[in-house]
Amino acid sequence: MLALTGSTGHLGGLLAPALADLAPRLVVRNPSRAPDLGLDVRTADYADRDAALAALDGVETLFMVSAAEAQDRRDQHRAFIDAAAEAGVQHVVYTSFAGADPHATFTLGRDHHDAEQAIRRSGMTFTFLRDNFYADLLPWFADESGVIRGPAGDGRVAAVARRDVADVAAVVLRDPAAHADATYVLTGPEALTLAEVAARAGAALGRDLRYEEETVEEAYASRRAAYDAEDWQLDAWVSTYTAIADGSCAAVTDDVARVTGHPARTLEQALRGE
Numbered sequence: 168m169l170a171l172t173g174s175t176g177h178l179g180g181l182l183a184p185a186l187a188d189l190a191p192r193l194v195v196r197n198p199s200r201a202p203d204l205g206l207d208v209r210t211a212d213y214a215d216r217d218a219a220l221a222a223l224d225g226v227e228t229l230f231m232v233s234a235a236e237a238q239d240r241r242d243q244h245r246a247f248i249d250a251a252a253e254a255g256v257q258h259v260v261y262t263s264f265a266g267a268d269p270h271a272t273f274t275l276g277r278d279h280h281d282a283e284q285a286i287r288r289s290g291m292t293f294t295f296l297r298d299n300f301y302a303d304l305l306p307w308f309a310d311e312s313g314v315i316r317g318p319a320g321d322g323r324v325a326a327v328a329r330r331d332v333a334d335v336a337a338v339v340l341r342d343p344a345a346h347a348d349a350t351y352v353l354t355g356p357e358a359l360t361l362a363e364v365a366a367r368a369g370a371a372l373g374r375d376l377r378y379e380e381e382t383v384e385e386a387y388a389s390r391r392a393a394y395d396a397e398d399w400q401l402d403a404w405v406s407t408y409t410a411i412a413d414g415s416c417a418a419v420t421d422d423v424a425r426v427t428g429h430p431a432r433t434l435e436q437a438l439r440g441e
């Protein structure tokens with residue numbers, strides 16, 4: 168028995184139909200938003216231990232999408248991981264982050280390290296899909312006038328198409344034992360500066376996009392002025408750029424191709440939904 172979380176979102180929304188022939192159980196927060204695939208749908212928020220225990224009863228393999236950004240995200244992840252182990256789940260496939268580390272420049276990469284450690288401690292078999300930033304999302308870094316602003320310097324990002332992450336997850340979930348205790352670092356085929364991203368994404372989308380450098384101080388100030396955001400959220404937003412600046416997100420791997428048998432999608436392919 169396979170269970171998929173996140174099917175109301177982008178990644179899980181690609182994965183659920185791709186694996187529908189395996190009759191996976193969908194574990195969602197809001198069943199009215201679950202994809203209509205004729206599958207067993209159960210309700211659980213990661214933080215709700217009792218609901219998670221019930222939703223995961225009888226499940227052997229679990230695809231766990233990382234939770235939405237939140238200050239208590241680590242607690243949510245740990246609660247769900249503990250419930251999975253208690254419910255008897257044998258193997259967890261978790262969407263982590265490239266460079267998950269307690270000292271990751273991208274502050275949310277530290278949450279992913281915490282989740283990976285909790286899964287290792289649980290004794291469940293794991294497969295970690297350490298995703299770089301999603302290529303599909305890079306144009307959304309721009310403001311309404313088409314400017315991507317931040318302290319990324321000339322650093323490079325090997326962003327991965329969300330569709331490639333779904334493709335890798337589908338291969339892994341069809342034969343989990345072949346990927347036991349494996350960690351895959353999922354990237355695009357090349358590492359680009361944000362100036363290159365803006366030019367290529369702009370051409371692909373027919374939009375006027377450009378990159379403008381900010382200092383770290385300017386980045387905090389501009390976001391503080393525009394949003395009523397807490398410090399942890401500001402840190403996450405600004406460190407997206409500083410992680411690109413310091414090379415943390417620049418490594419290109421061939422893990423997408425090795426696992427799926429097809430090359431990783433380019434930025435243009437990711438943006439066109441190919």
Ligand SMILES: NC(=O)c1ccc[n+]([C@@H]2O[C@H](COP(=O)([O-])OP(=O)(O)OC[C@H]3O[C@@H](n4cnc5c(N)ncnc54)[C@H](OP(=O)(O)O)[C@@H]3O)[C@@H](O)[C@H]2O)c1
Nearest residue numbers: 173174175176177178179196212213233234235299300301
């Ligand atoms: N690498 C990157 O650049 C990048 C960028 C953005 C996000 N991410 C991470 O990757 C994950 C998957 O990406 P995506 O594009 O599919 O995100 P998405 O479209 O926002 O979908 C997230 C899914 O996770 C579910 N979820 C979130 N928090 C949950 C919780 N506490 N308990 C149970 N379910 C929860 C959501 O359910 P609801 O529909 O009920 O909200 C949704 O189905 C995200 O959740 C995020 O952690 C990575």
